[in-house]
Amino acid sequence: MAEISSSAAGPAPGRLTTADGIPLKTALAAAEARARRRALLLVLPLLLFILVTFVAPIGQMLHRSVYNPSFPQNMPATVAWIRDAPVGTAPDEAAFEALAADLRAADENKTAGVVGTRVNYEYPGSRSMFTKAARAADKITPPFRAAFEDLDSDWTDPELWQAMRATASAYTANFYLAALDRTRDVAGHVVQVEEDRQVYVKLFVRTLALSLLITVLTFFLAYPIAHLLATLPLRHSNLLMIFVLLPFWTSLLVRTTAWIVLLQSQGVVNNTLVASGLVADEARIQMIYNQTGTVVAMTHILLPFMVLPLYSVMRPINPSYVRAARSLGATSWTAFRRIYFPQTIPGIGAGALLVFILAVGYYITPALVGGSDGQLISNLIAFHMTKSLNWSMAAALAAILLAGVLVLYWLYDRLIGIDNLKLG
Amino acid sequence: MKKILIMTTALTGMSFAASAQEVTVLGWGGAYANSHVQAYFTPFTEETGIKIVSVDADNPATPIKAMVEANNVTIDVASVENADAIRLCDEGLLEELDASILTPAPDGTAAADDFLPGTINDCLVATDVFSTVYAYDETTFPDSPPTTIADFFDLEAFPGKRGMRKSAKVNLEMALMADGVAPGDVYDMLETDEGVDRAFAKLDTIKDSIVWWEAGAQPPQLLADGEVALTTAYNGRIFNAAQTEGKPFKMVFDGQVYEFEGWVVPKGAPNLEDAKKFIAFSTGTEPLARAAEYIPYGPPRKSSAALVGNVHGTDIPMVPNLPTAEANLANALSSSNEFWADQDTELNERFNAWLAG
Numbered sequence: 089m090a091e092i093s094s095s096a097a098g099p100a101p102g103r104l105t106t107a108d109g110i111p112l113k114t115a116l117a118a119a120e121a122r123a124r125r126r127a128l129l130l131v132l133p134l135l136l137f138i139l140v141t142f143v144a145p146i147g148q149m150l151h152r153s154v155y156n157p158s159f160p161q162n163m164p165a166t167v168a169w170i171r172d173a174p175v176g177t178a179p180d181e182a183a184f185e186a187l188a189a190d191l192r193a194a195d196e197n198k199t200a201g202v203v204g205t206r207v208n209y210e211y212p213g214s215r216s217m218f219t220k221a222a223r224a225a226d227k228i229t230p231p232f233r234a235a236f237e238d239l240d241s242d243w244t245d246p247e248l249w250q251a252m253r254a255t256a257s258a259y260t261a262n263f264y265l266a267a268l269d270r271t272r273d274v275a276g277h278v279v280q281v282e283e284d285r286q287v288y289v290k291l292f293v294r295t296l297a298l299s300l301l302i303t304v305l306t307f308f309l310a311y312p313i314a315h316l317l318a319t320l321p322l323r324h325s326n327l328l329m330i331f332v333l334l335p336f337w338t339s340l341l342v343r344t345t346a347w348i349v350l351l352q353s354q355g356v357v358n359n360t361l362v363a364s365g366l367v368a369d370e371a372r373i374q375m376i377y378n379q380t381g382t383v384v385a386m387t388h389i390l391l392p393f394m395v396l397p398l399y400s401v402m403r404p405i406n407p408s409y410v411r412a413a414r415s416l417g418a419t420s421w422t423a424f425r426r427i428y429f430p431q432t433i434p435g436i437g438a439g440a441l442l443v444f445i446l447a448v449g450y451y452i453t454p455a456l457v458g459g460s461d462g463q464l465i466s467n468l469i470a471f472h473m474t475k476s477l478n479w480s481m482a483a484a485l486a487a488i489l490l491a492g493v494l495v496l497y498w499l500y501d502r503l504i505g506i507d508n509l510k511l512g
Numbered sequence: 513m514k515k516i517l518i519m520t521t522a523l524t525g526m527s528f529a530a531s532a533q534e535v536t537v538l539g540w541g542g543a544y545a546n547s548h549v550q551a552y553f554t555p556f557t558e559e560t561g562i563k564i565v566s567v568d569a570d571n572p573a574t575p576i577k578a579m580v581e582a583n584n585v586t587i588d589v590a591s592v593e594n595a596d597a598i599r600l601c602d603e604g605l606l607e608e609l610d611a612s613i614l615t616p617a618p619d620g621t622a623a624a625d626d627f628l629p630g631t632i633n634d635c636l637v638a639t640d641v642f643s644t645v646y647a648y649d650e651t652t653f654p655d656s657p658p659t660t661i662a663d664f665f666d667l668e669a670f671p672g673k674r675g676m677r678k679s680a681k682v683n684l685e686m687a688l689m690a691d692g693v694a695p696g697d698v699y700d701m702l703e704t705d706e707g708v709d710r711a712f713a714k715l716d717t718i719k720d721s722i723v724w725w726e727a728g729a730q731p732p733q734l735l736a737d738g739e740v741a742l743t744t745a746y747n748g749r750i751f752n753a754a755q756t757e758g759k760p761f762k763m764v765f766d767g768q769v770y771e772f773e774g775w776v777v778p779k780g781a782p783n784l785e786d787a788k789k790f791i792a793f794s795t796g797t798e799p800l801a802r803a804a805e806y807i808p809y810g811p812p813r814k815s816s817a818a819l820v821g822n823v824h825g826t827d828i829p830m831v832p833n834l835p836t837a838e839a840n841l842a843n844a845l846s847s848s849n850e851f852w853a854d855q856d857t858e859l860n861e862r863f864n865a866w867l868a869g
Contacts, residue, residue: 201602212858216850219602285858287865294868353673354738377723459724460867468864474574475679476857477599 150490153483157258158206162199163190170249170256175276179249184232188225195222209478210262210271211251217242250274263484288468288485292492295464298383299447305387306394306443307436314398314435318405329399336392344453347385351376351457377459385453390446394439401435437504445493465489534563535786538575538590541568542729543752547806548591550824552794559793562786570727573600576778580605585780588787593773594636595681595849600776601635602853607777608634613788615796617815626797631772631812637795638774640809643835643844644682645768647750648742649735650760661767661843664742665690665718672741675734678724680863681852682744682769685845687714689767695845702851708859712866724867735761747835748807755823765840771847772812810836 104112160167165186194200204218228235236243269286317325350356353372361367413423451466472482539545553564573596579585614623631638646664691714701707731745732753754761775791800811801819823830
């Protein structure tokens with residue numbers, strides 16, 4: 089408005105002003121700024137809530153994936169020696185003297201376990217070396233190198249010193265390396281871990297593949313259901329809608345357990361198959377505690393997230409468009425392909441994105457019915473959060489997963505366009 | 513006037529909070545928590561007037577790290593496995609406990625001498641010895657039931673699925689014992705690459721038949737459903753299912769792996785003094801013996817062992833069901849906490865990779 093009125097006034101000598109002489113443009117800007125501030129005040133509680141309960145904890149957690157100060161905080165002298173010595177230097181007497189001094193302090197402050205745990209991530213088996221050496225710290229006397237070798241011959245292992253070097257700076261990319269099945273060798277080069285310890289890349293790929301499969305399955309199941317719901321008269325479709333929503337409102341655990349009851353080898357499905365003679369009693373089909381179980385249960389649980397967006401775009405589609413196409417000579421397939429289907433694409437996009445992103449982070453269902461080959465990356469994140477207590481590792485895995493989802497979201501935006509999303 | 517009213521209300525509120533002493537105990541739930549209520553909580557409240565608030569977790573060691581790091585400790589005492597206690601203690605997340613607060617045995621023996629070796633350490637006072645054994649349904653193998661740990665891995669003689677805990681710990685030890693390794697050599701062997709390979713090779717022989725469980729309540733359920741023919745389980749859970757629910761479950765103590773668990777106090781516990789009082793009370797000779805009558809986890813005090821009577825409410829003696837009973841210890845392994853504190857990361861990584869492969 090201000091733009092138009094001032095340009096309309098053009099070169100006129102007296103510019104448009106308000107009653108008290110302030111130029112109209114300025115007054116308008118001030119008024120708008122006031123309104124914006126008021127609007128901000130309105131959303132401020134929500135904004136603060138999101139910052140405090142969502143952004144801050146997630147940021148802090150992600151920070152852990154690159155930041156682990158356990159070693160430099162508690163072993164200052166050793167860190168100083170490592171800083172001065174170039175990569176690959178064999179530890180000398182001074183190094184062991186620094187180590188002894190640090191361990192004495194660690195014993196007093198009860199931090200040897202923290203340090204040992206940190207180095208243990210890089211050099212398995214070293215945790216007890218640190219706790220034991222700290223307990224015996226008072227008895228470690230010069231010559232230090234020999235004293236440490238007496239405690240445990242591994243103290244002079246170059247790999248251990250490489251591990252300490254890796255942990256010496258609080259900021260590290262090593263958790264990301266580990267999350268991609270990589271590690272550093274003695275010379276500091278990035279190499280793959282041994283084959284029998286590679287697991288994370290495999291699980292990332294499996295998580296993406298299974299999520300994609302589940303998304304496709306939900307699409308093929310949900311499309312006809314949503315179409316039926318959208319085209320039936322309201323009183324029938326409302327009843328059917330209850331069937332979609334009822335499981336949606338039921339607890340996740342209940343639904344997962346229900347699938348266990350149905351699919352387990354002494355379960356309803358197997359018993360029916362055996363009773364009907366289709367399957368021999370000793371050849372019951374293993375449908376749960378494996379990948380099949382994960383896919384079946386998750387497809388069922390995530391189905392409403394596909395049905396509802398599809399239904400919401402199908403409901404308002406005018407049936408006369410398809411009728412018009414048919415009357416102009418299109419076959420029913422052509423009418424569907426050229427007229428009906430394109431109008432449902434925003435719903436497909438929304439449903440697919442919802443189902444896929446939920447599936448990528450799914451945790452409880454694969455944990456309960458996944459057995460060994462139906463585990464997803466989220467189960468390993470949970471493992472590091474709750475069992476191994478290696479939160480930095482959990483954070484690194486979660487960050488990679490988050491980045492992956494954001495990339496897919498960006499791809500989706502580029503290919504289909506996020507404006508095309510219709511959630512209902 | 514109004515102000516005074518507010519002040520007095522606030523003050524009475526405060527004095528109320530101060531007089532209503534309570535201790536919050538984080539436990540494992542189920543039959544195990546029930547044994548705590550009967551043997552420790554109720555008598556303690558009767559004697560001291562201090563209330564016990566009992567809360568449960570899947571593994572009480574897990575929330576402790578989060579609570580202490582967030583500076584928001586809401587529990588006073590937790591029941592954790594010794595391996596976890598050592599780890600948390602080394603990381604400075606637990607209060608140190610002094611053995612001198614514990615009550616001496618009735619004959620005057622100091623607590624430090626009365627407890628079995630190793631069951632009191634810097635941060636933990638043991639309450640019981642529990643064990644991972646394997647169990648089966650009697651009706652599945654009526655003629656020649658399994659009797660040794662090797663039978664668990666014998667799919668030909670004992671066909672059917674196997675239940676195992678989804679973790680490297682205990683499974684690797686059992687695999688080696690089943691492969692003929694004497695309990696005394698198990699951990700020496702697991703220190704070497706060949707030993708670990710051998711354990712995984714043994715697990716490989718039954719890998720396709722394993723149903724993995726995570727919570728202690730699952731194995732009895734899997735057995736009851738007929739989903740597995742044999743399953744590893746905590747001895748207390750199987751005993752409970754057999755005793756109170758009348759399930760035809762039998763345990764095999766051959767090749768059992770036992771360890772102990774006990775009380776720890778998270779750093780910054782709100783009611784530290786009362787927590788210590790509770791620990792001293794509950795680890796007395798008498799309460800430890802009573803608890804063992806509710807669930808077959810052996811008492812860690814020498815003076816308690818003799819006092820354990822019948823299974824609560826029956827006339828069946830409890831002692832033969834304890835993992836620490838003489839007959840059950842013939843081929844048994846004491847879980848090495850030091851080994852697992854060291855190798856946990858590496859072996860579980862390998863285990864996860866093995867599982868996913």
